[in-house]
Amino acid sequence: EPLQATLFDYLKEKEEVELNEKEDSLSDEFVVKEGDTVYFNHEEYKVREISKNQITGRNDLWLEPARQGNHQIPIVAFIDNEDLLRQINLERPEFIIGDEVKYKGKDCTITRFDDMGNNLKTVTVKDNTEYLGGMITGTDVIPYYKESELGKIFENLTNAKPEKTFEEIEIKKNEAHNFKITEETLPQKLSPSERLNNNLEAISMLNRVESGERELDITAQEVLAKYVGWGGLSEVFDESREGQWKEARAFLKDNLSQAEYEVARESTLTSFYTPKTVIDGIYKTLSGMGFKQGNILEPSMGVGNFIGNLPDEMSKSKFYGVELDSVSGRIGKLLYPESD
Structure with a gap:
């Protein structure tokens, strides 16, 4: 004889349905x-x-x-x-725990990542070579600040990316457009550490794009656009300074030529880029004088802030930029590939 459903059974079933929904x-x-x-x-x-x-x-x-x-x-x-x-990634990071990597000529495995605070992080790798029958294995703890630095430290054997041909790299660069500066974070409002990290990340991105490891897209350009030069950052070139400054010096020596490093060191008193408010004021004056389009020469362009702030009504102008500093000039080329 079938059991008659009670009110309790009904409420329980209703609760389960609502929970599933x-x-x-x-x-x-x-x-x-x-x-x-x-x-x-x-x-x-x-x-x-x-x-x-x-x-x-x-x-x-x-x-x-x-x-x-x-x-x-x-x-x-x-x-x-x-x-x-902000807490998870939907796409695979370039390096994760368990990846087999090449580090200093040795085959290693990434075993952990740690956040040490103050923007400093570490990655631990285990040497895959075993000694004394596996009783001893070597480990290294490598400090870094930005994820983009890891690609310079390791070669990923697990997540190896196919190399792009020179033609593919050039096609991607040709598909990029001039970067548009829509807002500005004034360098003077950033701490020295923030400006330093922005510069290091921009240099890392510059090298990755030029080598074909990274496509030139709007995300890459946003990283490059944060480069502010070395004005007011003399600490990084002071050999007596430790901590983040020492790590930054090592990064620069690894990623810049000797000549580029010397230029950067000598520019700490002179390398200050024109802020957006000043540039907007200059364009406003030109507009008031009747200028709509034509040839514009920027004889000391830095990374090209004048191009990035060009008003829409002057967008048909032809821009020419000149920059003696190699790093700034190369960043400018990637930010504004449609200019000369």
Whole structure:
């Protein structure tokens, strides 16, 4: 004889249906869903579940490790998609834990990443060569500031990228357009550390684009546009300064020629780029004088701020830029490939 459903059974079933519908709506609301691959703290994970935390009111992203040997099951708390994307990556970072890399001529494995604070991070690699029958293995802890630096430190054997031909690189550069400066972060409002990091990241991006490791797109141009030169950053060239300044010196010596390094060192008292407010004022004066289009020469262009701030009504003008500093000039070429 069939059992008669009680009110309790009905309410329980209704609650389960509502819960399932709520979970389905959560999956539709966010940029990830169950089963997706994401990257968190340089580790690959699968999304196991997205749920609402009834205590905190936030959302919880439950992750399952993809790498054998990783036994962590992180729960990422977040408010919305923007908050979530600040904590996870949807695309694979260039380097993750478990990658086989070439470091100083040795085959190694990345075993961990650590954030030391003050923008300083470290990556630990294990030498794959075993000594005394595997009883001894070597490890190295390498400091870095920006993710882009890792490509200069390691060759990734696990996630190797196919080399692009010279023709492919040139085609990509030809597809790029002049960068438009829509807003400006005044260098004087940035701390020396922030200006230093912006410069180092721009130089790293410059080398990657020129070598074909990175496509020239708007994201790359945004990094390049943050280069502010070495005015007011004499500390980086002071051999007695330690910490981030010492690390930056080592980076510059590895990524600049001797001549470029000397030019940068000598420019600490003279390398100051024209701010947007001054440039806008000059263009306003030219407009008031009736100038609409023509040939414009910038005899000391830096990275090309005058080109990047060119008003729309003068966009048909032909721009010519001259810059003696190699690094600034090369950055300017990538920011404004449609100018001469």
